[in-house]
Structures are given as C-alpha cells and as structure tokens.
Amino acid sequence: MLLDFALPAHDRKLIPEGRLSGPMPWVIAIMLFLTLLVAAGGLTLAEAARQGGQDFARQVTVQIIESDPAQRAAQRAAVTRTLRKLDSIAEVKPVPDAQVRALLEPWLGTGVIDADVPVPALVDVRFASVPTAETIEIMHMMGGTDIQAARLFQRRVALDALLGGIVGFIVAAFVIITVGGRFAAVEPGLLSGAHFPYYGWAVLALIPLAVMALAMLMARMTVISALKRML
Amino acid sequence: MDSLCPVMPFVPFIALMQSVVEFDNVGLRYGAGVETLTDLSFTLYPGSFHFLTGASGAGKTSLLKLLYLAHRPSRGAIRMFGHDASTLPRDCLPGLRRRIGVVFQDFRLVPHLSTFDNIALPLRIAGVQEKDLRGTVAEMLAWIGLTERADARPATLSGGEQQRVAIARAVIGRPEMLVADEPTGNVDPEMARRLLQLFASLNKLGTTVVVATHDIHLLQEIEGAQMMRLDKGRLSDPTGSLRHPPRPLVLEN
Numbered sequence: 001m002l003l004d005f006a007l008p009a010h011d012r013k014l015i016p017e018g019r020l021s022g023p024m025p026w027v028i029a030i031m032l033f034l035t036l037l038v039a040a041g042g043l044t045l046a047e048a049a050r051q052g053g054q055d056f057a058r059q060v061t062v063q064i065i066e067s068d069p070a071q072r073a074a075q076r077a078a079v080t081r082t083l084r085k086l087d088s089i090a091e092v093k094p095v096p097d098a099q100v101r102a103l104l105e106p107w108l109g110t111g112v113i114d115a116d117v118p119v120p121a122l123v124d125v126r127f128a129s130v131p132t133a134e135t136i137e138i139m140h141m142m143g144g145t146d147i148q149a150a151r152l153f154q155r156r157v158a159l160d161a162l163l164g165g166i167v168g169f170i171v172a173a174f175v176i177i178t179v180g181g182r183f184a185a186v187e188p189g190l191l192s193g194a195h196f197p198y199y200g201w202a203v204l205a206l207i208p209l210a211v212m213a214l215a216m217l218m219a220r221m222t223v224i225s226a227l228k229r230m231l
Numbered sequence: 232m233d234s235l236c237p238v239m240p241f242v243p244f245i246a247l248m249q250s251v252v253e254f255d256n257v258g259l260r261y262g263a264g265v266e267t268l269t270d271l272s273f274t275l276y277p278g279s280f281h282f283l284t285g286a287s288g289a290g291k292t293s294l295l296k297l298l299y300l301a302h303r304p305s306r307g308a309i310r311m312f313g314h315d316a317s318t319l320p321r322d323c324l325p326g327l328r329r330r331i332g333v334v335f336q337d338f339r340l341v342p343h344l345s346t347f348d349n350i351a352l353p354l355r356i357a358g359v360q361e362k363d364l365r366g367t368v369a370e371m372l373a374w375i376g377l378t379e380r381a382d383a384r385p386a387t388l389s390g391g392e393q394q395r396v397a398i399a400r401a402v403i404g405r406p407e408m409l410v411a412d413e414p415t416g417n418v419d420p421e422m423a424r425r426l427l428q429l430f431a432s433l434n435k436l437g438t439t440v441v442v443a444t445h446d447i448h449l450l451q452e453i454e455g456a457q458m459m460r461l462d463k464g465r466l467s468d469p470t471g472s473l474r475h476p477p478r479p480l481v482l483e484n
C-alpha cells in the first residue's frame with residue numbers, strides 16, 4: 001500500500017504489511033499515469049511561458065476525403081466558413097489543390113497525379129494562442145496587477161488541463177474496460193480480487209480536477225515569478 | 232491599495248500649481264556603461280503638450296520609459312501624481328500606470344486579441360463593466376477608421392493600422408498623462424494630423440501629453456506645444472520654459 005512507503009520504518013510495523021492487491025493499485029497506477037502525463041504537459045507549458053516571446057504555434061490540418069471534386073470543394077468551403085466563425089480559432093486557410101498535389105508528388109511520383117486523381121482537400125487551422133510572456137508584459141505596462149495577469153494565464157491553462165484531463169480519462173476508461181475484461185476472461189481464478197470497483201470511477205473522475213488545480217497553481221507561480229523580475 | 236502608497240509631504244508652494252511630473256537631477260544608466268540620460272530636471276504641468284525631439288539614440292525612448300514607469304532612475308528623483316515614483320513600493324506602481332496612456336514605438340499590441348479587445352484592454356484592466364465599455368470602444372474604432380476591422384487580429388493589420396490601434400488603446404481611458412513614442416511614423420500626413428487631433432482634444436481635457444518624434448513638422452500642428460530636445464542624453468531647452476524651478480505661466484506661451 002502507498003501508506004507503507006510514506007511511514008518511517010519503525011512505524012510500518014504498526015500497520016500490517018500487505019501485498020499490492022485489491023483495487024488500490026489500479027487506482028494509483030492510473031492516477032500516476034494520468035498525473036504524470038498532465039504534469040508533463042503542464043511543465044512544457046510553463047517552460048514555454050517562461051521562455052516567452054514566441055507564441056505557441058498550434059495548428060491542425062483538416063482533411064476532407066471525397067472523390068467527387070465538386071463535392072469536395074463545396075465541403076472545403078463549408079468547413080472553412082464554419083471554422084472562421086469560431087472565436088478560439090485565429091486563422092483558417094484552405095490549402096490549394098495544386099499545393100496538395102505538390103505535397104503528394106514525392107510519394108506518388110511526378111506526373112502520376114492529374115486532375116482526375118482524387119486528392120484530399122486540406123484546410124490549415126491555427127488556434128488562437130494562449131497568453132504569452134509578451135501579453136503579460138503588455139498588461140503589466142498598462143497597469144495590470146500581478147494577480148490580474150496570473151488569473152488570465154491560469155484560466156487558459158485550466159481549460160487546457162481540463163481538456164487534457166478529460167481525454168486522459170476517456171483513454172483510461174477505455175483501457176480499464178478492455179484490459180479488465182481480458183484479464184477476467186483469461187484466468188478467472190488468478191486475479192479474481194482485482195476487478196475495478198465502481199467507486200474507482202468516482203476517484204478517477206476527480207483526478208482531472210485535481211490536475212487542473214495543480215496546473216493552475218503552476219501557471220500562477222510561473223507568471224508571478226516572471227512578473228517579479230519586472231518593475 | 233492606494234492608501235498604502237506613500238504620498239509626498241504637502242508643500243503649500245507646490246500645491247499652488249500641482250505638477251504631473253517632476254524630474255530632479257535624474258540619471259539613467261543601463262548596466263555598467265555611461266549614463267544614457269544625464270542631469271534631467273524639468274516639470275510637466277496638467278494640460279501641457281510637449282514634443283520630445285533628438286537624434287536617433289539620444290535617449291528619447293529611455294526618457295519616455297522613465298515617464299511610463301518601465302524603469303526607475305539610476306539616480307535623482309521622479310515625482311509623479313504626488314508620489315515619489317523613484318522609491319514607491321512596487322505594488323503601488325500599477326495604480327500610477329493606469330493614469331498613464333502609452334503608445335509604444337513598436338506598438339506592443341496583444342497578438343491573440345482582436346482590434347476591439349486590444350483597444351478595450353485598459354478599460355478592462357481598470358475593471359470597467361462590459362456594457363459600459365462597448366460604446367466607448369466602438370466610438371474610438373470609428374474615429375480611427377477601423378470599425379470594419381474590429382475583429383481582425385494585429386498580424387492581419389497594416390503597420391499604419393496597428394499604429395492607430397495602439398494610439399486608440401493609449402487614449403481610451405482618458406489618462407492624466409499620455410506618452411507617445413514616434414506615434415505617427417507609419418501613417419500618411421493626413422492620418423498623422425487626425426491622430427494628433429486626438430491627442431490635442433485629450434490635451435484640452437487636461438491630459439499632459441509628451442510625444443517623441445523626429446518629425447518637426449508636427450510641432451506646427453499643436454498650438455502652444457513646447458519642445459524638449461535631447462542631445463546625447465542631456466536635455467537642452469530652446470524655449471527656456473522647462474527649466475527648474477517651474478514657472479506658472481508655461482501654458483500661455
């Protein structure tokens with residue numbers, strides 16, 4: 001049990017030594033797995049914020065696979081229009097067909113792709129970046145307090161962490177359900193005690209929230225320590 | 232917070248013509264080199280308009296940085312809005328900065344915010360309610376001719392458009408002092424006059440304006456404007472009106 005390691009040697013004897021069994025290891029393993037993942041993400045963010053200046057280049061490319069060229073063009077236009085309306089998206093740029101062909105040529109050979117060969121339509125989407133050191137400095141020069149700047153950054157990081165937490169939770173849930181099912185099917189006798197309990201889900205659901213709090217705290221500390229270096 | 236920020240002792244003589252800023256033998260040194268600014272002593276009064284000129288590298292931006300509290304002086308004293316800005320605790324500075332509008336030489340717009348949000352930033356920092364700031368910001372957008380670009384991000388604006396946004400942001404909160412670093416460098420003469428008019432109308436409401444510029448033609452645009460000239464970090468004063476101790480008739484020129 002986790003408690004064993006946290007107690008000094010002479011105290012350990014007060015509590016019966018146990019094996020790693022029952023649902024606890026599951027919970028802890030998944031907890032650590034998720035925590036480490038998100039902490040790594042948080043550290044990366046904090047480092048990027050500390051180094052400052054450069055924005056986070058956050059871009060994805062939407063791919064539309066549709067063999068009818070007219071349909072494809074229409075869908076690309078619709079996707080572009082819809083995405084441009086969103087606040088959290090900074091830039092939407094449909095990639096011209098000629099450029100997509102040029103991208104594919106090294107793989108398929110020159111001259112192989114003509115107008116008849118269906119190529120996917122691509123749309124580059126750039127997300128609005130999180131506030132950076134530059135933003136914080138500007139706010140500072142305009143009379144923003146350290147707390148105001150920290151809060152702004154915290155909120156952004158919290159949203160990111162929550163999103164990461166939810167994704168992590170879904171992946172973990174998938175693993176628990178499938179892997180758990182396999183174990184039960186293969187050797188019912190061996191690990192009969194090790195099933196994932198219902199209350200475990202509640203514990204797991206709390207983790208993204210805890211991680212979000214941790215990420216917010218880190219963001220706050222990063223911003224405030226950066227600001228303390230300014231007048 | 233303001234109650235914890237020490238105010239200079241009350242001196243009846245000074246109170247007669249409360250200054251906005253007083254520099255007393257101020258020097259600024261970056262690192263270990265020679266002084267970039269040396270022996271600066273002058274006083275700025277409410278409602279005065281100043282052009283700061285001087286060769287490139289003379290120290291104009293450095294002087295403005297002292298004015299908008301980005302640096303503390305290496306020596307001497309700066310008194311601002313009745314506080315000793317050279318020794319004021321760090322926590323007291325945001326309160327003073329909110330009373331100063333700044334147009335930075337390199338604009339410093341927030342890259343991920345729209346034109347509207349960039350202009351609204353000082354009001355939001357000051358805690359103005361959304362419903363109260365919409366109209367003001369829209370009016371300002373119209374004045375600088377960028378109503379159609381309200382949702383655009385700075386990267387998609389031209390240099391001149393960015394400059395107009397930077398100016399709108401600096402004046403939107405009706406600051407008591409406006410500090411502008413080469414604010415008309417990227418716009419055509421027509422727009423330069425228009426922007427200067429914005430400064431002038433703010434000035435008429437009592438704002439002290441300091442504009443650093445290479446463009447001496449601007450001086451003719453503002454009646455009663457005074458010139459401060461920096462020469463290798465020293466202030467020369469062609470009109471003699473800025474010398475310490477202050478004279479109450481400065482505004483009448």
Ligand SMILES: Nc1ncnc2c1ncn2[C@@H]1O[C@H](COP(=O)(O)OP(=O)(O)OP(=O)(O)O)[C@@H](O)[C@H]1O
Nearest residue numbers: 261262267285286287288289290291292293294336
């Ligand atoms: N952060 C800094 N660290 C060290 N030296 C600096 C710094 N900022 C400015 N200087 C130096 O101080 C001097 C004055 O610079 P400043 O930017 O104040 O000039 P300026 O009059 O605004 O010039 P310009 O007209 O080109 O904008 C220059 O020699 C410059 O190299």
Ligand SMILES: [Mg+2]
Nearest residue numbers: 291292336412
């Ligand atoms: Mg300069």
